[in-house]
Amino acid sequence: MTPKKITSSERQQPVNIHDVAERAGVAISSISRVLSGHPDVSDRMRAKVEAAAAELGYEPDFTAQSLRSGATKTIGFIVRDISNPFFGVIAQKCEQELRKAGYSMLVMNSDGDTETEAANIKLLRRRKIDGLIASLVAEDAPKLKAALSELKAPVVLIDREVKGLNASAIIGNHHQGVHDAVADLLRLGHRRIAFVSGSTRVFITRDRLQGFEDAFKEAGVEIPSDLISLGTFDAEFGESETLRLFDLKNPPTALLAGGIGTTSGAMRAWQQLGITPGKDIGFVAIDEWPLFDVFGQQFSSVYRDPAVIGRSSAEIILQSLKGEKPQNVFVETTYMPRESSAGGLA
Amino acid sequence: MTPKKITSSERQQPVNIHDVAERAGVAISSISRVLSGHPDVSDRMRAKVEAAAAELGYEPDFTAQSLRSGATKTIGFIVRDISNPFFGVIAQKCEQELRKAGYSMLVMNSDGDTETEAANIKLLRRRKIDGLIASLVAEDAPKLKAALSELKAPVVLIDREVKGLNASAIIGNHHQGVHDAVADLLRLGHRRIAFVSGSTRVFITRDRLQGFEDAFKEAGVEIPSDLISLGTFDAEFGESETLRLFDLKNPPTALLAGGIGTTSGAMRAWQQLGITPGKDIGFVAIDEWPLFDVFGQQFSSVYRDPAVIGRSSAEIILQSLKGEKPQNVFVETTYMPRESSAGGLA
DNA sequence: GTGGTTTCTGGAAACCTTTCCAATTTAATC
DNA sequence: GATTAAATTGGAAAGGTTTCCAGAAACCAC
Numbered sequence: 001m002t003p004k005k006i007t008s009s010e011r012q013q014p015v016n017i018h019d020v021a022e023r024a025g026v027a028i029s030s031i032s033r034v035l036s037g038h039p040d041v042s043d044r045m046r047a048k049v050e051a052a053a054a055e056l057g058y059e060p061d062f063t064a065q066s067l068r069s070g071a072t073k074t075i076g077f078i079v080r081d082i083s084n085p086f087f088g089v090i091a092q093k094c095e096q097e098l099r100k101a102g103y104s105m106l107v108m109n110s111d112g113d114t115e116t117e118a119a120n121i122k123l124l125r126r127r128k129i130d131g132l133i134a135s136l137v138a139e140d141a142p143k144l145k146a147a148l149s150e151l152k153a154p155v156v157l158i159d160r161e162v163k164g165l166n167a168s169a170i171i172g173n174h175h176q177g178v179h180d181a182v183a184d185l186l187r188l189g190h191r192r193i194a195f196v197s198g199s200t201r202v203f204i205t206r207d208r209l210q211g212f213e214d215a216f217k218e219a220g221v222e223i224p225s226d227l228i229s230l231g232t233f234d235a236e237f238g239e240s241e242t243l244r245l246f247d248l249k250n251p252p253t254a255l256l257a258g259g260i261g262t263t264s265g266a267m268r269a270w271q272q273l274g275i276t277p278g279k280d281i282g283f284v285a286i287d288e289w290p291l292f293d294v295f296g297q298q299f300s301s302v303y304r305d306p307a308v309i310g311r312s313s314a315e316i317i318l319q320s321l322k323g324e325k326p327q328n329v330f331v332e333t334t335y336m337p338r339e340s341s342a343g344g345l346a
Numbered sequence: 347m348t349p350k351k352i353t354s355s356e357r358q359q360p361v362n363i364h365d366v367a368e369r370a371g372v373a374i375s376s377i378s379r380v381l382s383g384h385p386d387v388s389d390r391m392r393a394k395v396e397a398a399a400a401e402l403g404y405e406p407d408f409t410a411q412s413l414r415s416g417a418t419k420t421i422g423f424i425v426r427d428i429s430n431p432f433f434g435v436i437a438q439k440c441e442q443e444l445r446k447a448g449y450s451m452l453v454m455n456s457d458g459d460t461e462t463e464a465a466n467i468k469l470l471r472r473r474k475i476d477g478l479i480a481s482l483v484a485e486d487a488p489k490l491k492a493a494l495s496e497l498k499a500p501v502v503l504i505d506r507e508v509k510g511l512n513a514s515a516i517i518g519n520h521h522q523g524v525h526d527a528v529a530d531l532l533r534l535g536h537r538r539i540a541f542v543s544g545s546t547r548v549f550i551t552r553d554r555l556q557g558f559e560d561a562f563k564e565a566g567v568e569i570p571s572d573l574i575s576l577g578t579f580d581a582e583f584g585e586s587e588t589l590r591l592f593d594l595k596n597p598p599t600a601l602l603a604g605g606i607g608t609t610s611g612a613m614r615a616w617q618q619l620g621i622t623p624g625k626d627i628g629f630v631a632i633d634e635w636p637l638f639d640v641f642g643q644q645f646s647s648v649y650r651d652p653a654v655i656g657r658s659s660a661e662i663i664l665q666s667l668k669g670e671k672p673q674n675v676f677v678e679t680t681y682m683p684r685e686s687s688a689g690g691l692a
Numbered sequence: 693g694t695g696g697t698t699t700c701t702g703g704a705a706a707c708c709t710t711t712c713c714a715a716t717t718t719a720a721t722c
Numbered sequence: 723g724a725t726t727a728a729a730t731t732g733g734a735a736a737g738g739t740t741t742c743c744a745g746a747a748a749c750c751a752c
Contacts, residue, residue: 059472065709067708089429294614373701410737413737414706696751699747700747708737710736715730
């Protein structure tokens with residue numbers, strides 16, 4: 001008995017390129033050329049192949065394409081916590097853009113941990129992602145830097161600056177927004193202004209701190225170093241630090257909260273302390289949260305648009321994939337003064 | 347000149363399994379066996395291979411593994427809108443669980459559109475995902491059903507019921523929560539209770555509607571059909587419908603809003619109309635949003651825990667991957683009465 | 693020391709493409 | 723119609739792994 005050729009109907013497997021080639025009576029390479037839009041294809045060949053492919057319902061295997069071509073059409077997306085609505089909007093807009101261009105997005109949470117983050121990046125490298133968009137937990141962790149530099153794909157960092165890495169970045173002018181906010185608080189009469197935010201291991205915090213300090217210097221007011229608490233961006237830290245700060249002998253009269261997590265924690269702390277932000281104390285939130293327009297109208301904010309960040313991230317990574325050099329894109333950050341700034345100034 | 351064998355140092359490519367085999371002086375298959383934890387391996391072999399792999403820093407190519415083994419260690423995750431914080435929490439918890447088990451999550455937004463959703467599913471099939479977790483836009487769209495049934499991987503549906511599909515599901519007892527809410531509103535004296543939510547093309551809405559109607563029937567009160575508006579889950583629909591309903595000659599005295607998007611839209615509408623929910627009218631929100639504990643304390647809600655949904659989704663899909671049969675998991679949904687229920691009852 | 697298991701290892705096929713190169717066909721020119 | 727160039731096509735290698743199968747080695751009992 002001669003070994004019979006196995007056809008797709010006998011495999012329960014889907015149709016593959018061989019089946020199409022056989023059906024169309026042409027070579028495998030021709031199928032590939034037609035379907036990948038290669039220019040050197042005659043009209044007759046194109047018609048034959050397309051007909052055969054359609055009849056059989058052929059769809060190329062993505063994994064095999066990836067292995068052979070080296071491109072996975074996949075972009076890694078790493079953030080601290082995708083449930084944070086700010087990151088959620090970034091992720092949404094980013095995915096929409098990437099999808100239009102035929103790319104998919106592999107989402108990972110770093111859980112605020114550099115070890116996890118480094119492990120994630122290593123995994124993504126092994127998965128041969130074409131590009132990475134990340135909002136890192138820290139910029140200087142050696143493991144992280146190692147993982148990033150071993151990743152051969154283009155990288156877009158969101159509000160981060162990693163030295164010695166040839167990456168693109170989306171950079172907000174955080175110092176500006178924070179500066180304007182603090183300047184306004186000072187103008188209103190606040191002196192004991194607290195600042196709770198994530199760690200200075202990331203650019204965004206350093207840039208904000210810069211704006212914070214500049215505003216004080218310009219006003220000729222001493223910087224209240226004891227009121228600056230820079231740890232992590234999560235709600236737990238925001239809560240405990242707010243509790244601590246407002247329990248000081250000489251407590252703050254205003255707080256600048258460094259993100260949605262921090263704000264969330266601060267709000268919870270104030271509930272426990274019986275403090276009403278914007279009334280008993282001055283308050284400026286960095287970043288706005290869902291339903292802010294409803295529940296936060298009275299709150300001053302340092303605003304930036306996550307949709308822009310998401311779309312830009314996608315655009316830059318797509319450009320890098322086309323061979324363009326790494327670039328930095330700047331995003332506006334604006335102080336939106338509202339009544340809460342003047343809280344606590346009886 | 348004899349063709350020299352190309353080694354990894356001459357390629358700029360990373361080390362592959364051949365290099366390790368050569369270094370260890372064993373066959374390729376042995377490398378694979380050792381590294382994939384195959385039992386039939388001698389201690390001596392294991393030691394040799396592990397040493398060689400470590401020396402060369404070898405890491406297996408994920409794409410090649412996927413092609414050969416047929417498993418991509420990738421789970422698709424499709425929701426209407428990942429920026430919705432409810433889905434955000436689900437996604438976060440789900441990814442964390444999947445990651446522990448060595449799986450990654452490919453996130454796609456369906457943008458509330460069945461065509462997009464069907465296209466997404468088709469793409470994921472071509473990408474050979476091992477499983478799919480999805481909160482579908484509709485259950486009956488033919489293209490969608492076709493795309494789902496052609497997908498050979500296990501599926502977990504979140505609050506959806508697709509007939510003729512052998513899928514698992516996470517099912518909330520929405521009728522219960524909504525029933526209790528509406529019963530309470532009726533008890534308080536509300537009669538003109540409006541219900542704005544997504545379409546009845548999905549189970550979750552039908553289940554809610556059931557609870558809504560049951561409560562009326564039990565109370566012997568006629569169901570206010572003109573106040574039931576079931577369209578989409580997004581804020582735009584919530585806003586326009588709220589505007590329309592509260593502009594009726596005989597407007598509602600209370601609203602039950604079917605999710606964070608709807609609530610968001612309703613809130614915006616009320617702002618325009620000068621209506622304060624919980625005061626001028628009764629209000630129950632389905633699902634709670636970020637900072638709800640701060641800004642929403644006065645609002646009654648129909649609560650369910652997205653973290654549980656996320657974790658369960660991951661668990662079920664992982665069990666399916668181990669060969670277990672599709673199963674349904676039920677999630678509690680609880681009415682949390684607060685002051686807003688009694689709004690508008692002067 | 694033989695026969696028979698059992699355990700381990702090597703070789704090669706298979707997974708499904710893309711892409712290179714050579715060969716063939718077609719078109720163009722004189 | 724011959725020659726050359728251009729367009730198109732087929733064949734086969736390559737991408738990096740897993741897995742099947744057969745063969746080798748080790749072990750055991752008699």
